[in-house]
Amino acid sequence: MRRCLLAVAVTLLAACGADTASVGSPVAGDAITLISSSVLPSTVLDLEVTPEDVADQVATESRAFVDEIGLFGLRAGDLLKATLQVSRFNDDADLDRAAFRNRILREIGQRVPEELRLGADRVHVTTGNRQTIAIWFRGDHMMILSVRSDYDQPRRLLRELLELDPSR
Amino acid sequence: MTRRRLPLALAVLASLLAACGGPDDTAEERLRDALNRTERLARTFVYVEEAGGTTSEVVGLVEDDFRSKARLSIDGSPVFDQVQSDDVLAVRFVDPDLLPAMIEDRAAASDEDGVDPVEALRSRRWVLDLTGAPPLSATDAIERSLGDDQILDALDAFRYVRGAIGGARRVIKFNPDSLDYKPSEDPFPHPEDGVIRYDLERPSLPRASAFGGTNTAPPLPGIIHLRKMSVYVEDGLVIRVLEQIDPAERLSDIIDGAVNYLRDVNASNDAVARVRALKQAPADQASEAVIAGVNLFRERQGEDPIRLRTLRLEFPRLGGVISVELPGDFVAAGLEVLKHRGADVAALEESDDDVAAADR
Numbered sequence: 001m002r003r004c005l006l007a008v009a010v011t012l013l014a015a016c017g018a019d020t021a022s023v024g025s026p027v028a029g030d031a032i033t034l035i036s037s038s039v040l041p042s043t044v045l046d047l048e049v050t051p052e053d054v055a056d057q058v059a060t061e062s063r064a065f066v067d068e069i070g071l072f073g074l075r076a077g078d079l080l081k082a083t084l085q086v087s088r089f090n091d092d093a094d095l096d097r098a099a100f101r102n103r104i105l106r107e108i109g110q111r112v113p114e115e116l117r118l119g120a121d122r123v124h125v126t127t128g129n130r131q132t133i134a135i136w137f138r139g140d141h142m143m144i145l146s147v148r149s150d151y152d153q154p155r156r157l158l159r160e161l162l163e164l165d166p167s168r
Numbered sequence: 169m170t171r172r173r174l175p176l177a178l179a180v181l182a183s184l185l186a187a188c189g190g191p192d193d194t195a196e197e198r199l200r201d202a203l204n205r206t207e208r209l210a211r212t213f214v215y216v217e218e219a220g221g222t223t224s225e226v227v228g229l230v231e232d233d234f235r236s237k238a239r240l241s242i243d244g245s246p247v248f249d250q251v252q253s254d255d256v257l258a259v260r261f262v263d264p265d266l267l268p269a270m271i272e273d274r275a276a277a278s279d280e281d282g283v284d285p286v287e288a289l290r291s292r293r294w295v296l297d298l299t300g301a302p303p304l305s306a307t308d309a310i311e312r313s314l315g316d317d318q319i320l321d322a323l324d325a326f327r328y329v330r331g332a333i334g335g336a337r338r339v340i341k342f343n344p345d346s347l348d349y350k351p352s353e354d355p356f357p358h359p360e361d362g363v364i365r366y367d368l369e370r371p372s373l374p375r376a377s378a379f380g381g382t383n384t385a386p387p388l389p390g391i392i393h394l395r396k397m398s399v400y401v402e403d404g405l406v407i408r409v410l411e412q413i414d415p416a417e418r419l420s421d422i423i424d425g426a427v428n429y430l431r432d433v434n435a436s437n438d439a440v441a442r443v444r445a446l447k448q449a450p451a452d453q454a455s456e457a458v459i460a461g462v463n464l465f466r467e468r469q470g471e472d473p474i475r476l477r478t479l480r481l482e483f484p485r486l487g488g489v490i491s492v493e494l495p496g497d498f499v500a501a502g503l504e505v506l507k508h509r510g511a512d513v514a515a516l517e518e519s520d521d522d523v524a525a526a527d528r
Contacts, residue, residue, distance in 0.1 A: 038217045116233040117208050126305065132304045153300035155254035 035070030215322035219477035257300030285501035294498035335392035336368035
């Protein structure tokens with residue numbers, strides 16, 4: 001399960017099979033820097049937040065639309081219950097275009113994400129291998145929360161993380 | 169005809185042609201847009217279903233997709249309350265007579281803390297489950313049929329309406345001047361001033377000849393063939409949905425299709441005659457018999473039975489701030505004893521086992 005949760009990170013880094021002429025110019029993986037764990041509190045609900053090492057995965061990407069990325073594990077004891085990926089898009093990513101966002105969303109999960117409303121936020125929810133995946137955009141950042149299907153407070157965790165503003 | 173009158177004549181001609189019921193390609197898009205806009209708003213709702221001689225009414229409010237409150241009344245008497253706030257689910261039986269019908273067959277008598285949720289529910293107390301909300305993702309949702317749980321049906325109404333649109337032949341804007349419009353077949357009221365009504369057209373019934381052969385399934389009508397649905401939109405927002413699922417108007421064609429099918433499969437003359445005789449039966453009895461027969465086949469094929477019903481869904485308030493509060497006085501216990509509620513403990517334990525095995 002750990003492998004499944006962490007694997008999601010790679011999806012985001014790639015240019016999603018996009019037509020680069022229409023959505024901008026991806027950059028090489030070695031131009032991507034890692035986001036510090038300071039963007040997150042040390043615990044969220046009952047889960048401990050730990051940064052995951054994705055440097056090697058990032059370095060191997062040859063086409064990406066992000067210039068910063070961070071992957072964080074949320075653990076109960078030793079058990080990984082969820083991961084949060086924080087990605088900042090570079091200037092070439094056309095986030096204002098619905099087509100660009102939709103193309104990214106379609107690349108994540110096993111089915112077309114369903115849009116949900118939580119307070120003033122819109123979150124796109126899909127499923128992975130025994131996990132629920134929630135995706136939302138915050139300014140030039142995108143967040144991907146992957147939660148194990150047996151975690152018993154996925155909504156509360158999501159609502160808590162919606163408060164996060166990585167640009168601050 | 170003078171030059172000045174020509175544009176007017178063309179305009180009249182164009183409007184007449186439009187009134188002839190030509191295809192309205194954008195009506196479905198407009199309706200879907202209205203559904204999307206409405207769903208994004210906090211709202212109150214009233215969901216009234218009449219089926220099998222029973223009227224079920226769900227009145228509630230939706231703060232957002234994870235927070236809602238609803239009360240189910242049956243034939244005018246309140247019976248069940250439910251509040252969901254994120255992962256927390258609280259329920260109360262105002263009328264405990266409904267309780268046996270909602271208890272899971274495999275329900276344990278009490279949870280691990282020794283609290284008996286059934287007893288607490290029987291005593292009309294609120295029972296609150298900290299992790300009792302339904303599965304987060306739609307694909308994990310517990311399978312149920314329409315009418316099994318009216319509260320969940322009401323909360324899931326937008327998905328239901330979208331499904332109905334998907335099953336319709338087409339969506340058209342209501343136009344009483346259309347040559348296709350038949351007032352005698354319209355069970356719903358005309359829209360008020362400023363309100364647009366969108367109608368879902370039923371597809372044609374499947375034909376016996378389209379199946380052919382002796383080993384094929386009969387040409388059974390589905391819910392999409394028997395449904396009439398109209399959606400009323402005001403200022404770009406859905407204010408009302410009306411639905412009627414009734415075979416009456418298509419009864420004769422359904423019986424003809426069944427007779428043709430029976431002949432195709434070389435059924436006995438008696439069997440053919442019995443089905444054909446339904447045409448002479450009183451409409452109510454014929455409808456009941458036909459739908460019972462159709463549902464028998466559907467259930468054998470693993471499909472949900474067709475539920476004959478009328479539905480009225482209204483949104484008295486759309487937008488603004490609506491807050492859902494959990495009850496203050498409650499008994500904390502697991503709600504998996506109730507159908508379609510509570511965390512599926514067995515599934516979670518299985519998932520844990522899989523994870524442990526994978527970690528090894």
